[in-house]
Amino acid sequence: MIYAGPLRKYRLRVGSSMLVLRKHVAxxxxxxxxxxxxxxxxxxxxxxxxxT
Incomplete structure (x- = not known):
């Protein structure tokens, strides 16, 4: 997780793949x-x- 104020950026491992999720957190x-x-x-x- 990367903190950016009300926005969080998560790196998610799904099987052998990596996903990036950005989520506004109240x-x-x-x-x-x-x-x-x-x-x-x-x-x-x-x-x-x-x-890439």
């Missing part, structure tokens, strides 16, 4: 810690693929 909202297990859901329209 006061009192849960902040995830390294090694926490999470469930991911997103809208197809929110997905951006970047090749």
């Amino acid at each position: 006061a009192g909202q849960q902040i995830f810690q390294p090694s926490d297990e999470v469930c991911l859901e997103w809208l197809r329209s929110d997905v951006r693929f970047v090749t």
Whole structure:
């Protein structure tokens, strides 16, 4: 997790892939810690693929 005020940037390992998630966190909202297990859901329209 990278702290940037109300914005958090998470690096998520999914199998052998690494995803990057940016999330706005309101006061009192849960902040995830390294090694926490999470469930991911997103809208197809929110997905951006970047090749390196």
